[in-house]
Amino acid sequence: MRLPLPFFGLFVAVGITLLSAQPRLEVADAGAAEKSAFKGCRLQDAQRFLVRSSYVRGGQLRDDQHRRAVRFRAEQYGAVEGLELERYNPELAYSRAKVVRFMGLPIEIHEKIAPAVRCVERRIKKTCTKKTQRYTPQAINGFRKHNTFRGLEISNHVFGIAVDIDPDRNPCCGCVKPWPDHPACQGEAESVFQRTALPRCWISAFERYGFYWLGRDPELRDTMHFEFLGNPDRIVAP
Numbered sequence: 001m002r003l004p005l006p007f008f009g010l011f012v013a014v015g016i017t018l019l020s021a022q023p024r025l026e027v028a029d030a031g032a033a034e035k036s037a038f039k040g041c042r043l044q045d046a047q048r049f050l051v052r053s054s055y056v057r058g059g060q061l062r063d064d065q066h067r068r069a070v071r072f073r074a075e076q077y078g079a080v081e082g083l084e085l086e087r088y089n090p091e092l093a094y095s096r097a098k099v100v101r102f103m104g105l106p107i108e109i110h111e112k113i114a115p116a117v118r119c120v121e122r123r124i125k126k127t128c129t130k131k132t133q134r135y136t137p138q139a140i141n142g143f144r145k146h147n148t149f150r151g152l153e154i155s156n157h158v159f160g161i162a163v164d165i166d167p168d169r170n171p172c173c174g175c176v177k178p179w180p181d182h183p184a185c186q187g188e189a190e191s192v193f194q195r196t197a198l199p200r201c202w203i204s205a206f207e208r209y210g211f212y213w214l215g216r217d218p219e220l221r222d223t224m225h226f227e228f229l230g231n232p233d234r235i236v237a238p
């Protein structure tokens with residue numbers, strides 16, 4: 001059928017609109033067998049303005065960018081004792097703490113990101129099955145009540161949106177001493193993936209659901225640490 005050009009243009013425009021309106025559902029790129037396992041899990045990337053390298057350069061905090069990132073986190077997750085964030089949100093983030101299980105271990109996180117952690121676990125169990133992709137965590141940590149960064153930078157652990165996996169096997173080579181002394185931080189490495197015991201498949205599973213792997217941070221190389229920097233209102237498919 002040949003359409004007059006204006007009509008054809010309209011069809012194309014409507015088609016593009018419909019396509020771009022499709023939510024990035026896991027089912028879109030998963031095999032039929034995986035559909036049920038990932039139902040309800042929405043793919044998303046970490047939001048750029050929340051990624052550490054957007055507000056820390058050369059070890060220096062960029063005030064405006066940092067304030068914007070902190071404000072978003074406080075508005076979404078709550079205030080933190082001692083950090084004077086109540087102007088953004090009167091509720092404490094820790095009042096929304098929830099214990100969930102991740103790969104067999106309990107972890108305390110903000111309840112808003114519990115569905116994202118569940119989606120990551122499902123993907124790992126389903127897709128990281130080859131011998132080289134298997135990994136058994138021994139120690140995981142989430143919520144912290146007090147800020148652990150030196151200076152003014154605020155850790156995502158105080159909002160309950162960060163997860164550390166086995167610090168002794170997945171070091172932070174760019175952190176303060178004694179971290180750089182860890183055996184995995186010694187010598188040349190082709191990439192940061194050689195500094196960690198975590199399989200790439202695990203790292204990708206987190207990244208598919210809005211987590212940022214701090215191993216990618218050019219200064220910290222914190223390979224144990226994942227933080228949810230996606231939009232918490234877009235974790236679950238409608």
Ligand SMILES: [Zn+2]
Pocket residue numbers: 157162163164224225226
């Ligand atoms: Zn951490």
